[in-house]
Amino acid sequence: MKNGKLIIFSAPSGSGKSTIINHLLTQNLNLAFSVSATSRAPRGTEKDGVEYYFLTPEEFRKRIANNEFLEYEEVYENRFYGTLKAPIEKQLAEGFNVVFDVDVVGGCNIKKYYGERALSVFIQPPSIEELRKRLVGRATDAPEVIESRIAKAEFELRFANKFDVIVVNDDLETAKVKAFKNNKRVLGKITRMKLKTGIFGGSFNPIHIGHLALANYLCEFEGLDELWFMVTPQNPLKQETELLDDETRLHLVKSAIQGYPKFKASDFEFHLPKPSYTIDTLDELRKAFPEREFYLIIGADNWSIFNKWKDHQRILDESQLFIYPRKGYEIEESKLPANVRLVKAPEMEISSTFIREAIKQGKDIRYFLPPHVYDEISRKL
Numbered sequence: 001m002k003n004g005k006l007i008i009f010s011a012p013s014g015s016g017k018s019t020i021i022n023h024l025l026t027q028n029l030n031l032a033f034s035v036s037a038t039s040r041a042p043r044g045t046e047k048d049g050v051e052y053y054f055l056t057p058e059e060f061r062k063r064i065a066n067n068e069f070l071e072y073e074e075v076y077e078n079r080f081y082g083t084l085k086a087p088i089e090k091q092l093a094e095g096f097n098v099v100f101d102v103d104v105v106g107g108c109n110i111k112k113y114y115g116e117r118a119l120s121v122f123i124q125p126p127s128i129e130e131l132r133k134r135l136v137g138r139a140t141d142a143p144e145v146i147e148s149r150i151a152k153a154e155f156e157l158r159f160a161n162k163f164d165v166i167v168v169n170d171d172l173e174t175a176k177v178k179a180f181k182n183n184k185r186v187l188g189k190i191t192r193m194k195l196k197t198g199i200f201g202g203s204f205n206p207i208h209i210g211h212l213a214l215a216n217y218l219c220e221f222e223g224l225d226e227l228w229f230m231v232t233p234q235n236p237l238k239q240e241t242e243l244l245d246d247e248t249r250l251h252l253v254k255s256a257i258q259g260y261p262k263f264k265a266s267d268f269e270f271h272l273p274k275p276s277y278t279i280d281t282l283d284e285l286r287k288a289f290p291e292r293e294f295y296l297i298i299g300a301d302n303w304s305i306f307n308k309w310k311d312h313q314r315i316l317d318e319s320q321l322f323i324y325p326r327k328g329y330e331i332e333e334s335k336l337p338a339n340v341r342l343v344k345a346p347e348m349e350i351s352s353t354f355i356r357e358a359i360k361q362g363k364d365i366r367y368f369l370p371p372h373v374y375d376e377i378s379r380k381l
Contacts, residue, residue, distance in 0.1 A: 011123035012153030
């Protein structure tokens with residue numbers, strides 16, 4: 001089953017957002033609604049997990065500290081609202097397209113978190129005066145509340161251009177149709193798009209801040225949706241005795257990347273025949289994950305000997321490559337093939353060999369490694 005996508009709706013109060021969302025939920029778009037969390041007490045017949053996930057203020061703060069929210073806001077003292085990550089990930093894994101009804105700041109934060117997997121939609125009233133008429137026509141709010149909502153709407157309208165789609169709700173029925181068409185069209189486009197997935201192979205013996213900084217850069221500045229740390233079970237250029245065992249290196253990578261959703265630790269090559277060459281790995285990855293477009297990540301040092309790799313021409317013909325800079329290896333960008341890109345990542349000349357030797361010598365190099373990795377590797381070397 002393919003993972004679902006995300007549709008984020010934001011709008012000033014009175015723009016018709018809830019009506020449009022409720023209409024879309026009745027259409028054949030395989031949608032599931034995102035249930036928010038709140039620290040207020042349930043009202044009337046409200047049930048936990050249906051209208052809201054009800055948490056105490058203390059529990060809400062604890063989950064904030066544990067980085068469990070996609071977005072949250074303390075609207076006033078001890079009154080929190082937010083979107084938990086875990087239920088969303090569960091809905092996506094089950095293949096649903098998840099719909100959010102959030103304020104503009106929350107919408108922007110969710111879009112930033114999920115990137116191209118998400119479609120953000122801003123429902124805009126035709127004018128502030130029309131919005132005022134709608135709020136007055138509801139006859140549910142006092143004049144001062146209406147003026148407060150108007151002031152907030154003027155603030156929220158400044159965010160409209162940060163959204164992928166703007167739907168002007170000058171006529172509710174027309175807006176419903178437009179929202180449906182936009183979601184149908186863009187959902188189809190998103191569904192057909194392949195996730196840009198970087199393959200960063202190495203022994204990671206151990207993983208260090210140089211690996212992580214480079215990977216972080218490639219996700220945030222080069223447009224990768226995900227980056228997989230492909231832990232290799234062996235490297236023909238290294239003696240087996242130099243390697244920590246496979247499971248230990250994989251575990252250290254998992255420890256190092258926890259909390260950043262675009263990173264994944266992969267043992268894919270553990271299950272391939274040995275020796276496993278890059279071309280074989282790429283072939284098997286495409287078979288196993290046809291919904292992904294893989295980008296091979298190599299250093300400038302490896303690019304200098306790339307013509308010696310097994311089936312190197314087929315790799316070039318069938319794959320996208322990112323080359324990151326390495327000291328002492330100059331690359332002429334103008335001579336690179338069209339599908340090979342030299343990235344401008346900051347250079348950090350740190351090697352795993354240096355890390356291991358320094359620890360064996362009793363050096364305190366804790367800032368070269370993620371804390372969990374430093375603690376574990378210090379005990380093993």
